[in-house]
Amino acid sequence: MDTSDFRKYGHDIVEWIARYFENVEKYPVKSGLLPGTIKGALPDNPPSGGESFDLFLRDFDEIIMPGITHWQSPNFFAYFPANSSPPSVLAEMLTAALGTQCMIWETSPAAAELEEKMMDWLKVMTGLPSEFEGVIQDSASSATLAALITARERATQFVSNNEGLQDAGRLRIYASAQAHSSVEKGAGVAGFGRKNLVRIPVRDDYSIDPEALEKAIENDISSGYIPCCVVATLGTTGTTAIDPLRPVGEICRKHNLWLHVDAALAGTALLLPEMRWMTDGIEYVDSLVFNPHKWMFTNFDCSAYFVRDAASLIRTFEILPEYLKTRTRGEVNDYRDWGIPLGRRFRALKLWAVIRSYGVERLQEMIREHIRLAKMLAGLIEAEKDFELMAPVPLNTVCFRYRPSGMGDAEANSLNEKINHALNDTGKLYLTHTKIGGRYIMRMVTAQTGVTEKHVMQAWDLIRDAASSLSSQDRAVDID
Numbered sequence: 001m002d003t004s005d006f007r008k009y010g011h012d013i014v015e016w017i018a019r020y021f022e023n024v025e026k027y028p029v030k031s032g033l034l035p036g037t038i039k040g041a042l043p044d045n046p047p048s049g050g051e052s053f054d055l056f057l058r059d060f061d062e063i064i065m066p067g068i069t070h071w072q073s074p075n076f077f078a079y080f081p082a083n084s085s086p087p088s089v090l091a092e093m094l095t096a097a098l099g100t101q102c103m104i105w106e107t108s109p110a111a112a113e114l115e116e117k118m119m120d121w122l123k124v125m126t127g128l129p130s131e132f133e134g135v136i137q138d139s140a141s142s143a144t145l146a147a148l149i150t151a152r153e154r155a156t157q158f159v160s161n162n163e164g165l166q167d168a169g170r171l172r173i174y175a176s177a178q179a180h181s182s183v184e185k186g187a188g189v190a191g192f193g194r195k196n197l198v199r200i201p202v203r204d205d206y207s208i209d210p211e212a213l214e215k216a217i218e219n220d221i222s223s224g225y226i227p228c229c230v231v232a233t234l235g236t237t238g239t240t241a242i243d244p245l246r247p248v249g250e251i252c253r254k255h256n257l258w259l260h261v262d263a264a265l266a267g268t269a270l271l272l273p274e275m276r277w278m279t280d281g282i283e284y285v286d287s288l289v290f291n292p293h294k295w296m297f298t299n300f301d302c303s304a305y306f307v308r309d310a311a312s313l314i315r316t317f318e319i320l321p322e323y324l325k326t327r328t329r330g331e332v333n334d335y336r337d338w339g340i341p342l343g344r345r346f347r348a349l350k351l352w353a354v355i356r357s358y359g360v361e362r363l364q365e366m367i368r369e370h371i372r373l374a375k376m377l378a379g380l381i382e383a384e385k386d387f388e389l390m391a392p393v394p395l396n397t398v399c400f401r402y403r404p405s406g407m408g409d410a411e412a413n414s415l416n417e418k419i420n421h422a423l424n425d426t427g428k429l430y431l432t433h434t435k436i437g438g439r440y441i442m443r444m445v446t447a448q449t450g451v452t453e454k455h456v457m458q459a460w461d462l463i464r465d466a467a468s469s470l471s472s473q474d475r476a477v478d479i480d
């Protein structure tokens, strides 16, 4: 493609994107395609000669778009959001154009220095300690894995990387029963063994029980295990429960354990001074990750990983083959030493665009509004006979179920599952579920970039209608 075609199609695509943003709420939120549909529509062999880009764009519209679930729809209330925004997309286009490889400072000094500055800005924006140092990772899963490996190295006097893990099967990790699956995956990948992730019971609000944590650690010590790391969560994926960092941190300090905080979603709420109670006890924290690519309007991928002691992180990951030796080593941040991959995208650019384009105050307003919407919805659910709120709502996520009086858990489970699927099949909204204590719970996350009260109210009307019509169908079947 020459630059004149590039220019022509580039304009077309920007126009396409602008129209998409304007109309995204009209698309069926969740793609309803059957498995294999897209594969079946694609040729088995690649073209041997080049094709017109028009054909690519036609197939994008006709084949690909029907198989897209619209995460940028304001009617997307599922999982946690993966928010994008216009400034983020524009900056991402520039990142793609530069195609720069940001493994070390020399391979693009601007990328390394902008990344360092953006991590400093995020510390200012979230009130995280100024002594933390940050790096952008591709995902919270990678950041948590990096934390677990660093904790492992520290606990084994930095010999495991070299010698292999001598204490395999004895080093232990602790996290609540509600912690994200990435902790378990990391425990396996980092060589601890998945069964050495000890799941700590939760309290009524689904946050970790510090007493149970301490007991588990003490039991392990007396049985010959080596406690190594605790992963606390701010904003669990199921219900956005918030683990209390201070008591957990005191336990970590007492037993010399690494404390990693998984704040993948909730970190963004730290932009609000009124939410900073979540980081009470931050002085005990060794590392923390949060995802601007979830709630902070910065398109995937952009995960902000902060560490108190960058030297331990670098000592864990640095490796210096001859071809990567530079004259500036030691004076600058070579981020390939701050995580697992060597190659790194220029991700700081979109973060810079988002923060500058919105400004901190507008970001705060948007996040505050999302929390207000969740609390408003929680109030409506509590006030509605036959609906139950299933967890506290500290952030942007409302957990609830429909259960007319007298209905048992088993029947409520199958009814709520039916309601959830029926709602998603309408294409008008998208909700996902969790299961806690054997109960099927619908989750509604009011944090998409474009969500407004109107979208939440429409969804709530649809939910109530679906619940009452499906439960009366169920009763009709019972009578038959």
Ligand SMILES: *Cc1c(COP(=O)(O)O)cnc(C)c1O
Pocket: 080, 138, 139, 140, 141, 142, 180, 182, 233, 235, 236, 237, 262, 263, 264, 265, 291, 303
């Ligand atoms: C989403 C989420 C993750 C995983 O995030 P990725 O960036 O997709 O790896 C981890 N922990 C929590 C609490 C999450 O909500």
